[in-house]
Structures are given as C-alpha cells and as structure tokens.
Amino acid sequence: MSENKINRRDVCKSLLALGGIAIGGLAAKGQTPTPTPTPLPTDNVLQDQRIADAVKRGATMEEIAQLRESIASTPQEALRQLKTGNARFFGGLARRPELSAAERRAQILGQTPFAVILACSDSRVPTEIVFDQGLGTLFITRIAGNVVDLGTTGSIEYAVNHLKTHLVVVMGHEGCGAVKAALLPAADRARETPSIQALLNQIVPSVSKIPKIRDNKAKMREAVIANVRQQVFNIKKYPAIQAAMASNKIGVVGAYYEITSGAVDFFETDEELRVAQTNYNSCNWRSHLA
Ligand SMILES: [Zn+2]
Numbered sequence: 001m002s003e004n005k006i007n008r009r010d011v012c013k014s015l016l017a018l019g020g021i022a023i024g025g026l027a028a029k030g031q032t033p034t035p036t037p038t039p040l041p042t043d044n045v046l047q048d049q050r051i052a053d054a055v056k057r058g059a060t061m062e063e064i065a066q067l068r069e070s071i072a073s074t075p076q077e078a079l080r081q082l083k084t085g086n087a088r089f090f091g092g093l094a095r096r097p098e099l100s101a102a103e104r105r106a107q108i109l110g111q112t113p114f115a116v117i118l119a120c121s122d123s124r125v126p127t128e129i130v131f132d133q134g135l136g137t138l139f140i141t142r143i144a145g146n147v148v149d150l151g152t153t154g155s156i157e158y159a160v161n162h163l164k165t166h167l168v169v170v171m172g173h174e175g176c177g178a179v180k181a182a183l184l185p186a187a188d189r190a191r192e193t194p195s196i197q198a199l200l201n202q203i204v205p206s207v208s209k210i211p212k213i214r215d216n217k218a219k220m221r222e223a224v225i226a227n228v229r230q231q232v233f234n235i236k237k238y239p240a241i242q243a244a245m246a247s248n249k250i251g252v253v254g255a256y257y258e259i260t261s262g263a264v265d266f267f268e269t270d271e272e273l274r275v276a277q278t279n280y281n282s283c284n285w286r287s288h289l290a
Contacts, residue, residue, distance in 0.1 A: 075251030
C-alpha cells in the first residue's frame with residue numbers, strides 16, 4: 001500500500017474539484033501552459049455572504065459572532081477543508097481569506113476553529129498559509145519537531161474539549177532541522193543546551209528505528225514521517241483524545257508538508273499511521289519518492 005500515491009491522488013482530486021486550480025497546479029510542475037485562473041469557489045461562501053449582509057445592515061458584534069460558525073462539523077469534513085485549502089495553495093491560487101474590520105472585532109466574542117494542528121516551528125511551515133485558511137479557523141500548536149509533550153498536549157486537549165474542533169493533525173515537513181538533529185550521533189547532540197537536548201530526546205526514539213537508507217533525502221523523509229507516526233501514537237494515548245475519538249467528535253491524522261512542492265500528504269488509516277516495528281518496510285516509501 002502506498003501512502004504517497006493515495007495522498008497525491010487526493011490532492012489531484014481536490015485540484016480537479018477546484019476547476020481551474022487543477023490546470024494551475026499542473027502548470028506549476030511544467031506540464032501545461034498556465035491559463036487564466038478561474039474564479040475560486042469558497043467552502044463557506046454562504047456564511048461569508050450572510051456576514052457581509054449583516055455588516056451592511058449594521059449588525060452588532062454579537063449578531064456577527066453568532067453567524068460565524070465552524071466551517072466543518074465532522075472529522076471528514078474538517079479533513080476535506082484542509083485538503084481543498086492546500087490544493088488552492090499547492091495550485092498557486094490561494095484566496096488568502098481575510099475578515100472585514102467588523103468581523104475581526106466580533107472575534108473577541110469567541111472562536112470556532114474546525115481543526116487543531118501540531119506543526120513544527122520552522123519558518124517555512126506557516127500553517128494557515130499552507131492550508132489557505134484565515135483568522136479563527138485553525139487552532140495551531142507549533143514546536144520544533146512537532147513533538148507531543150505536556151504543553152502541546154494541553155493545547156490540543158483544550159481545542160478538543162472546549163472548542164468545536166473535529167480534527168487533530170500532526171504535521172511534519174520536508175527538511176525538518178529538529179529531525180535532522182535527532183539523527184546526529186549522541187555525542188553531537190550532547191553539545192546542545194539541556195533544553196534542546198530534551199526536545200531532541202522526544203524525537204530520537206522514532207527516528208532511531210528507521211532502516212539504513214543511503215539517499216539522504218529519502219532518509220530524511222522517512223525519519224520525518226516516522227516521527228509524525230510516533231507523535232500521532234503518543235497523542236492518541238491521552239484519555240481525553242481517546243474519548244473524543246470514541247464518540248467520533250474528532251479524527252487524528254498525520255501529515256507531511258513538502259516545502260518544494262507545497263503539497264501536504266495525509267496519513268489517515270491505521271496502516272498509514274503504524275509506528276515502526278520489526279516488520280517495517282521502508283521500500284514502500286522509497287519506491288514512490290519521484
Ligand atoms: Zn521542523
């Protein structure tokens with residue numbers, strides 16, 4: 001089973017669903033001349049219109065805040081929103097949603113993010129931009145190496161227990177410096193500060209399980225994904241997360257952001273999220289890297 005093929009197919013489906021974006025995406029890879037972009041569909045266009053109408057008629061902040069609902073009500077819908085948002089970004093046609101001044105003010109009354117994302121602090125991984133989301137739609141926790149610790153877990157649990165989030169995403173990325181550092185010999189890591197060592201120690205167990213891979217790029221990808229799988233495994237051990245999953249309030253998935261293309265691959269099934277064991281088969285990854 002190829003995770004990469006499945007997820008790239010999902011991206012392509014999202015691109016096709018977005019009409020002109022599919023053409024733009026292929027053009028970005030040099031396969032088709034760049035056409036004039038078609039108008040972008042919006043997933044929450046009706047909600048936006050209702051809010052715009054309310055602003056025009058001079059609605060109060062409370063009235064505006066009540067109109068701004070979560071744009072996803074199930075884990076599946078939340079994942080679809082992220083995939084289509086990334087497809088817009090990936091295709092070079094992000095709409096970079098913004099709010100009017102009245103809507104921004106109304107946000108003080110509450111927030112309705114539909115997903116919580118544990119991502120790396122890396123400056124090249126600005127999560128809202130990657131998923132083409134605006135203010136108030138994503139609850140983000142960023143830490144080098146996207147590791148699950150008490151602080152990040154507390155943030156995730158808050159979003160799950162107190163906000164209308166329906167999806168938890170642990171997202172690693174291409175060229176992650178924290179993962180790269182975790183792959184270094186212990187003597188090299190020991191030269192870092194105690195705080196950095198403590199952070200790296202949360203990554204080392206997962207990346208130490210990967211098989212020997214000669215190609216450095218392939219090795220890095222495998223290590224990042226191994227860490228994502230491990231962190232997904234770790235967050236799923238917490239009772240609050242287990243309870244929310246059992247009631248189907250949330251789903252928990254992994255993701256890999258490829259800086260060079262802008263595409264996000266998702267890991268959704270138990271098989272795709274399986275942590276490394278003795279029967280781990282790295283060939284699944286290496287054969288689909290092209
Ligand atoms: Zn990173």
